[in-house]
Amino acid sequence: MTASTNHIIHSVARLRREFPLQARIEATDPATRAAYAMVLQAWLHNGAAPKPHVIPLHSLNKLVELDALVESESGLGCYPFSAVKTGITVAYGEHQASAMCAIDALAIPFLANTAATIIATCSVCDLPVRVQTDAVGQITQAVPAGVHVAYRKLAQEHVVCCNDLCPGIVFVCPACIAGGAEDGMSVADAAEVGRQFFGFQREGV
Ligand SMILES: [Zn+2]
Ligand SMILES: [Zn+2]
Numbered sequence: 001m002t003a004s005t006n007h008i009i010h011s012v013a014r015l016r017r018e019f020p021l022q023a024r025i026e027a028t029d030p031a032t033r034a035a036y037a038m039v040l041q042a043w044l045h046n047g048a049a050p051k052p053h054v055i056p057l058h059s060l061n062k063l064v065e066l067d068a069l070v071e072s073e074s075g076l077g078c079y080p081f082s083a084v085k086t087g088i089t090v091a092y093g094e095h096q097a098s099a100m101c102a103i104d105a106l107a108i109p110f111l112a113n114t115a116a117t118i119i120a121t122c123s124v125c126d127l128p129v130r131v132q133t134d135a136v137g138q139i140t141q142a143v144p145a146g147v148h149v150a151y152r153k154l155a156q157e158h159v160v161c162c163n164d165l166c167p168g169i170v171f172v173c174p175a176c177i178a179g180g181a182e183d184g185m186s187v188a189d190a191a192e193v194g195r196q197f198f199g200f201q202r203e204g205v
Contacts, residue, residue, distance in 0.1 A: 007185050011151060011193045015103070018154055019161045021079060022200045024066045035059035036068055039078045040201055044112050047095020049075025049083035070162050077162060080104030080111070080198060088171070092116035100162050101169035102149045106187065107194030110137030111201055123150070123170035124181045131171075131187055137195055139188050146174035148184030 016022070025036055035055035042050040052060055052071060063069040070077035077083040082098040088105045090097050092114040099105035102120065109116035110133075118131040132141040152168035172182045185193070 004186070004189050008189050008192050008196070011185065011189070012196045014151070015193065015197050018158065019067075019079075019165055021068060021161075021197075025068060025200070028062065028066065031056070032059045032062050036063055036078075037204070039063075039069060039076055043078050043081040043097070047092070047097045049077065049081070051075055067160050067162075070160070079161065079166075080107050080194070082162065086166075088118065088120040090116050090118050101166035102171050103151070103169050103190050103194045103197070104166065105194075106131070106133070106137065106149075106191040107198040109133040109135060110191075110195045111198055115140075120171045122147075122173035122176055124172055124176040127173045127175075129171045129173065133191065137191050139191060142187050144173055144175075146177075147187055148172045148174070148177050148182070149187060149190035150182040150184040152182075 025033060038055055039050055042054065060069070064071055070083065072083045075083045077100070080099050082100045084098065086098045086100060088099045088102060090099050090105050090108045092109055092112050099108060105118045113135055115135050116133050120129045121127060122129055129147050130143045131139060131147065134140050150170050150172045154165055154168065158164060172184050176182055177184055
């Protein structure tokens, strides 16, 4: 097994442990799963946050409690999509959406089946970062070349993913990696982690 494969397996396992999204969705009732699928489809097709009233209140409350959906003034966030700006933007098709984190951003082209451009900055030095992918989520170009994704340690108290876990999954430029400021995985590996973590959303929830 290559170091890269090992890193991917380890990161997917860690992400599922720290944020068991798929397990939570699979354990919930059919009506709530249907509501979740509706919100996800709205995001994929419109590239914008649906309003909370598009799903029954009972399901809404349950999905927010599970941290599968995030309520905000600008609508419903649904991992990997954020209803509020995060500094990580994904342009796909005619849409431009914010992603919850770097791994989430890299999963969006795969989920939307569309080539995408991710615009962000190095979270250490603010250098602009641009990553392009094809319609299956493979990286076609990264600027600067060698940009990495860091997956930082969670604080002791894990509250809601978008408030603690996701802000620690960030792009880091090669100079900051070389300088030892962060440890990270390649964007290609991070994209594979995203595809594995969010794969269940494509199979129909
Ligand atoms: Zn940097
Ligand atoms: Zn995330």
